Amino acid sequence: MKHYQAIVIGGGSAGLSAAVTLKKNGIEDIVVLEKDCEPGGILEQCIHNGFGLQTFKEQLSGPAYAERYVKMAQELNVEIKLNTMVTELHKDRTVRYVSSAEGDVTISADAVILAVGCYERARGAINITGTRPAGIYTAGQAQRYLNIEGYMVGKKVFILGSGDIGLIMARRMTLEGAKVYGVAEIMPYSNGLPRNIRQCLEDFDIPLYLSHTVTKTFGKDRLEKIELMQVDEKMNPIPGTEQYFDVDTLLLSVGLIPENHLAEDAGIIMDPAIRGPKVDDTYMTSAEGIFACGNGLHVHDLVDFVSLQAARAAEGAAKYLKEHKDRGRAVAVKPGENVGYTVPTCVHPQDACANVEFFFRVRKPMDEAVLEIRSGDQVLRTMKKRKLMPSEMERAVLTAKEIASLKEEVIIAVKEAA
């Protein structure tokens, strides 16, 4: 069995950044396993601009952003196995993959970094009644058909869910000559970035139906019609509010879920709030030497933060490979009032060697709020925050010194300003 210092599973934005960072930290003997025919992952189909402002201080398309990382990986001689699908991961850091070039192969490593990305919530998860005709796609699936395969998926379109991919597809389909009748969002607020509401919907006069959902689909072979209904505060459809749209295409942009079956099958402890593995401040999961980052850990809204987080996970892996030491007791970090989750979910005060940045999301939109980080009855940090939204990931830092002095669990909370 071939043995590596580190295996990176996934050659998208997280995997490429992790691989580059491992090399820069002196971890030479590594391999990246990528299922697609080229590296880059989901960035290859995200042809819109807005990527890279944090990382490269300029605004790039998804493919251009990916190309920068692919170049860096090539310059550092990172081995990337393409058309390679990982089928099993075990706690002892053996990894099984299949590829047409090599067949069924098992390899092992001292460290494994999961950079596996996420998948889209599909129709089955949201219970739309009606027939099952062609013409109903997840937004990302339609995006791939249009932007990589070069097929137009429909002419008269409705979009369910105001996630960013749905909004971006509303604009893309419009520019390609389709008529987009509207975007429905079951929540009373949008789930996409505000800039995408502006430039993808308002620029093209596409209506956004808040507190609305698609309740029924019609059509035998191809979608012919959808039923749209308003919902009450418990998200139940209100009788009498039915509206019908004659459309041949329904795109679903109803959420992303970390792709976690490899981690689950390996017996890694998962965090139900993020639906990815629980990780410590070095991004190590509950399995020693197995790390997780990017959208496979928790869903991000900006690729720049995926790259950043993957680099930190790779630094964590490099530290683990070099030191192999017991990091002492762990102190949990938990979401408090109005916070949905935090990543990482624990820190190690006895080995507090660097500042730790926490990623979190609020549960509901808030205009004026105060971020509070506390441990026991001690308040470590308060910070005024404006215009918080669940669709925008927030960040907060604790210094190495603060972490070293932690005794009780850390709570990250957001309180509404009085």
Place this chain on the structure above:
Amino acid sequence: METRELICVTCPMGCRITVEMEEGKVLSVSGNSCPRGEAYARQECIQPMRILTSTVRIENGIHRVLPVITEKEIPLEKMEAAMAEVREVTVNAPVEVNDVILEDIAGTGVNLIASRSMQKI
């Protein structure tokens, strides 16, 4: 005096910008966190400008289409005219990132360029 609330589309930060205007002239811009935001807000009140991204057909490439992007923002009102030109283009692989695909798209003075490299199969 007229007050306009804008959302900056320059980057994914999506800053909420307030513009104070009088008789079509911008008096003040606030809420932006960088100079690009101020430039965006001033321009947005006069003539909205946007980056256009799309795809063009490519022969002999590893995929059937090549993603393309305008080098700079073009007027929002020119989008349709620009797309009409984009639809007519077919290129041949190989292509390098930033290769010019179409000069002076829709008479805007802005070039359409490849937003990735694509090898020949």
